[in-house]
Amino acid sequence: MTPSDRDILWAAMLFNSFAFLLVFLPVALLLHWLVERVRPQLRLPLLLALSVAFYGYWDWRFVPLLVLSVLLNWLLAQAFIRLRLGWLIALAIIVNLAVLGVFKYAGFFAGLLPGLDLTGIDVFGSGAALPLGISFFTFHHVMYLVDLKAGRAPDFGLVKYGLYIAFFPQVLAGPLVRWSEVMHQFDQRPYARADAAERFARGLLLLVVGLIKKVFIGDPLSAYVNPVYEAAAKGTAVSLAEAWQATLAFAFQIYFDFSGYTDMALGIALMFGIVLPQNFEVPYRALSLQDFWRRWHMTLSRFLRDYLYIPLGGNRHGLPRQVWALFATMALGGLWHGAGLTFVAWGAAHGLGLCAGLLWRRTGRTIPPLVGWALTFLFVLFTWVLFRAQTFEAALRIYEGMLGLTSIGHGFKWRTILLAALVALIGPTAWAAVQRAPPSRLLAVAAAVVFVLVLFKIGDDANYEFIYFQF
Incomplete structure (x- = not known):
């Protein structure tokens, strides 16, 4: 590992970094435990301060954006509660989407207009104009505001609302948490529970499992994916073996990368006494595309259903309207994932x-289950090419290789892909496995040993950022 690589491990506050695992998380847990024991009324302000510090570690210039976002939305919500003027909620949602649009989509939409090129827009002059997690905390605002206007959400104080938006385990890449799933937990004293030690241990174990998925499975698969897509982007023909290797590897890479992040987020939150919603339910076992979206990024699927598909008409206005609502929802969901026509x-x-x-x-x-699974898996595989490719031209070269329109090639790298496939298709979810695991000293020792191995692996290899951070 070079000195520059070592600097990166400390400079980035990734869940799979030394800075987080060896400094921030232990210090945060210790402070949280002390405050919960001595001054429990300060627990939520401490968690909010830790969350802002965590977010600011990436780039302090975006802290004002997060703070102002929380403050402005809370003030507009307070004004609505007092005045009951529906346009205040509409204004808040428009402002949220406008801010998201400026940071994430200004260059994209400007690029669609002839003669106008703002693709290099950089609001802060930082070289990284997209604030991390902006899509996720924007959608959290939208969920609360819509439910507030509908009379489903109550009034919350500024600290609690700020923590709902900025809670550090989920602020950067989800899961998308509804206020009703988490707000009541903020009022509890997690370490006063009879099962506090067991919940903490299961949270720690879930963190280790997520690290295993990310560091030992997801990251190594990138070596099977990146060179092929880079070659395709340069106009190089891709062979049959290379195309299928890259496509299969990316399907499992993005699953283990994102579900590994989710496992870590759920585990870290549980160590602080908060239960976040699950986000994955073995999606590659789905027997239909509808079933796949009930298992993949489940919190986003529910958001799109409840806050976009149903408002567009859902299944309440006949088949043509339902088809349109379904198509529009997924197309907009693709745009949410990235500011590009391939998305x-x-x-x-x-x-x-x-x-x-x-x-x-x-x-x-009906379709026989095995046929349904095969069709669904192949469809998901083929569409992942559009998700991963930077241009349609690069995607076309991958498709040409997959369909055998180029050379057959050789050297298909299958070992890590096979391991990933077996875990993804046969194994239980990390949450289910951890919850079913009986308390055991042997298991605790094994988890500790694996954690040390993860640290060695992080030190030896490049420290990959999570794929969904770009969304």
Whole structure:
């Protein structure tokens, strides 16, 4: 490991970094324990301060954006509660989406206009104009504001609302947490529970499992993916073996990368006494595309359903309206994932696939489970190419290779892919495995040994950022 690599391990506050695992998390847990024991009324302000510090460690210039976002939305919510003027909620949502649009989509939409190129927009002059987690905390604002206007959400104080938006285990890449899932937990005293020690231990074990998925499975798969897509982006023909290697590897890389992050987030939150919603339920076992989206990024799927698909009409206004709502929801979901036409095409493809599934179910016919699984898995594989490729030209070269329109090639790297496939298709979710695990000293020792091995692995290899941080 070079000195520059070592600097990166400390400079980035990744869950899989020395800075987080060896400094921030232990200090945060110690402070949280002391405050919860001595001054429990300061627990929420401490968690909020820790969350802002965690966010600011990435780039302090974006802290004002997060703080102002919380303050402005809370003030508009307070004004609505007192005045009951619906336009205040509409104004708040428009402001949130406008801020997201400026940071994330200004260059994209400007690039669609002839003669206007703002693709290099950099609001802060930092070289990284997109604030981490802006899509996630924007959607948290939207969920609360919509529910507040509908009379489903109550009034919350500024500290509690700020913690809902900025809670550090989930602020950067989710899961998307509804206020009703977490707000009541903020009022509890987690270490006063009879099962406090067991919950803390299970949270720690979940963190270790997430690290294993990220460091030992997800990251190594990048070596199977990146060179192939880089070659395709340069116009190089991709062989059959290379195309399928890269496509299969990316399907499992993004799963273990993102679900590993989610496991870490859930585990860290549990160590602080907060239960966050699960986000994955063995998605590659899905028997239909609808089933896949009930298992993949589950909190986003529920958000799109409740806050976009249903407001667009859902299934309440006839089949044509339902098809349109389904397609539009998924296309916009694709745009949320990234400011590029390939992401829109990925979302639109899933929208068309879901519409086809809807029409098939209307016929009353069924598909054998094995056939349904194979069709779903292949569809997801082929559409991941659009998600990963930077351009349609690069995606086309991958597709040409997958369809055997180029050379057959050789040297298919299958070992890590096979391991990933077995874990993804056969194993239980990390949450289920950890919750079912009986308290055991042997298990604790094994987890400690694996944690040390993870630290050695982090020190030896490049420290990969989580894929979903770019969204």
